[in-house]
Amino acid sequence: MRDIIAAGLAELGLTGRVPGDSPALLAEYGRLLLEKKQVMNLTAITQPDQVARLHMLDCAALLPCADLTGARTLLDVGTGAGFPGLPLKILLPQLDVTLLDSLNKRVDWLNEVSAQLGLTGVRAIQGRAEEKALEKSMRDSFDL
Secondary structure: OHHHHHHHHHHOOOOOOOOOOHHHHHHHHHHHHHHHHOOOOOOOOOOHHHHHHHHHHHHHOHHHHOOOOOOOEEEEEOOOOOOOHHHHHHHOOOOEEEEEEOOHHHHHHHHHHHHHOOOOOEEEEEOOHHHHOOOOOOOOOOOO
């Protein structure tokens, strides 16, 4: 998985623009995803090469399309297994990322994975977007 991700990041022109440990961290995230998929339905994708291409590199493909260099905060609504929030955090470590999902079991897993990957500035919270939108602390408080 790591080699596929590294090659894909190079094809996207991201080598040198993202941390050098990004391919390894994204590959480890993919491994943890496939491991957890055995007991929790997180994705329909089951093959490591497809996780690399269809999850990790699809998220990375956002970077050449938009200037995210000034962004400091990201809200990933309906994050599910953490896409695109966690890959973007790995690729842009300066981002403070909030992952919002309606299922607490996914939120618990996302918090575990963030800790296992050594990521800071990640917060996974349980809730529905239409309810969280009514909270003053959530409204208009994210760059992305």
